[in-house]
Amino acid sequence: MQFTDIIGNGQKRHDPVAQLADCLDHGVWFDGSAIEGFARIAESDMFLVPDLETFAIVPWDQGAGFTTARMICDVFTPDGKPFAGDRAMC
Numbered sequence: 001m002q003f004t005d006i007i008g009n010g011q012k013r014h015d016p017v018a019q020l021a022d023c024l025d026h027g028v029w030f031d032g033s034a035i036e037g038f039a040r041i042a043e044s045d046m047f048l049v050p051d052l053e054t055f056a057i058v059p060w061d062q063g064a065g066f067t068t069a070r071m072i073c074d075v076f077t078p079d080g081k082p083f084a085g086d087r088a089m090c
Contacts, residue, residue: 048073
């Protein structure tokens, strides 16, 4: 799960393929206060909504018995509104 932070740096979150269906159905919750400029501790809950059209295999990150893929995500606040600091939403 990839997204861009408020200053344009790429950020990522790794989730196992077993959780993919849940991620697509419900988004992926994360602590926004862990990302520079995203949120204060009191308002830290945010979630990522992956864009299935951006799914791609990462060719340089393959190993014995595993494959890595990525999807670009939009960032939302807990009330379902687009996060104003999400550079992809600008």
